[in-house]
Amino acid sequence: MKLPALTSFQFFNVAAQTQSFVQAGRLLHVTHGAVSRQVRALEDAIGVELFERRNRAIFLNDAGRELYSVTRPFFEQLEGTLYRLQRETREDVLVVSCEPTIAMKWLIPRLPDFHAAYPHLQVQLLTAGGPIDFGRSGVDLAVRRDDFYWDDSIHCATIGEEWTGPVCTPALWSAGQPLDGMRLLHSKTRPLAWDNWLRLAQVAAAGTTRQEYEHFYLCIQAAAAGLGVGMASLLMVHGELESGQLIAPFGFIRDGSRYCLLSPRPFEESAKCRVFLEWISGQMAQSVR
Known part of the structure; x- marks a missing residue:
């Protein structure tokens, strides 16, 4: 299976953290529509829905929570490593x-x-x-x-x-x-x-x-x-x-x-x-x- 682009996982991770496409957009400095499209592209690529969408609210489902348990420590470690590498220079x-x-x-x-x-x-x-x-x-x-x-x-x-x-x-x-x-x-x-x-x-x-x-x-x-x-x-x-x-x-x-x-x-x-x-x-x- 070919993995989706890292950007899609990043957008999903922030959306999962905030439980809001609007808040995720603010943190990522993009529109909420851009976050929604990236998350939908990720869902289409893996063939699994990650959020329950109710009116304008979103909630992680079981699959979303399982994926978030992986993406959260991954991006935290990635950010920490990049910070350390920059600092060591x-x-x-x-x-x-x-x-x-x-x-x-x-x-x-x-x-x-x-x-x-x-x-x-x-x-x-x-x-x-x-x-x-x-x-x-x-x-x-x-x-x-x-x-x-x-x-x-x-x-x-x-x-x-x-x-x-x-x-x-x-x-x-x-x-x-x-x-x-x-x-x-x-x-x-x-x-x-x-x-x-x-x-x-x-x-x-x-x-x-x-x-x-x-x-x-x-x-x-x-x-x-x-x-x-x-x-x-x-x-x-x-x-x-x-x-x-x-x-x-x-x-x-x-x-x-x-x-x-x-x-x-x-x-x-x-x-x-x-x-x-x-x-x-x-x-x-x-x-x-």
């Missing part, structure tokens, strides 16, 4: 994915140092956490904590250990005060952070109340606002500790996790990736002294 651009709170509270304030040291390199920062598909995302490197699994296809370099501890405003704390009866601020993104610290530090906390926030960043902001005692990473509150906005009455301890720089290929194969690894490792070492 530009050795002056480095695309880095970083967990949001670390990006906002630690990495971004230090990027001027990187730009000063390597003015020929432009860092494009994307915020995301957890597993990453390098092929589809077009990312060169990813900064992650080792709280999820990655296989041997991903190259990993440890850039620093995680140090955690309770933080709060000076007004909320009295010297020698225990945690008993305090409001403890928890984060959904690190639900076991308090339990792990209490166990490692061998500190008791009786009669406490619990306040939960969606992200670690919000938990830190709540602590800075005097709403309770938050569990924080040393890296994330470095600025607030220096300014005196927050204090760490118990200090910080290693929690057993680490920060890693992930790459889809060996670091030595890319000069810009090797440079960034050396720089970020040095910055991490300075931050936890």
Whole structure:
């Protein structure tokens, strides 16, 4: 069987995604009639209808859904590959994915140092956490904590250990005060952070109340606002500790996790990736002294 033109599959894919010839036309910068004709040509070529047409509305049928399950990842991978190939021809651009709170509270304030040291390199920062598909995302490197699994296809370099501890405003704390009866601020993104610290530090906390926030960043902001005692990473509150906005009455301890720089290929194969690894490792070492 001779396959229909790739354009027909592309038009079908966008129409399936939007469930609208009109919306697909806008995304493809053509008329809705052009989308309709391409989809009809595809249906005629394969001898199978892909949409149910009701008045002016369209709905994927079973055959359409099956085909879309193939075209969607195909075009996503194709776009990601083309983006990566275009990017690789530009050795002056480095695309880095970083967990949001670390990006906002630690990495971004230090990027001027990187730009000063390597003015020929432009860092494009994307915020995301957890597993990453390098092929589809077009990312060169990813900064992650080792709280999820990655296989041997991903190259990993440890850039620093995680140090955690309770933080709060000076007004909320009295010297020698225990945690008993305090409001403890928890984060959904690190639900076991308090339990792990209490166990490692061998500190008791009786009669406490619990306040939960969606992200670690919000938990830190709540602590800075005097709403309770938050569990924080040393890296994330470095600025607030220096300014005196927050204090760490118990200090910080290693929690057993680490920060890693992930790459889809060996670091030595890319000069810009090797440079960034050396720089970020040095910055991490300075931050936890």
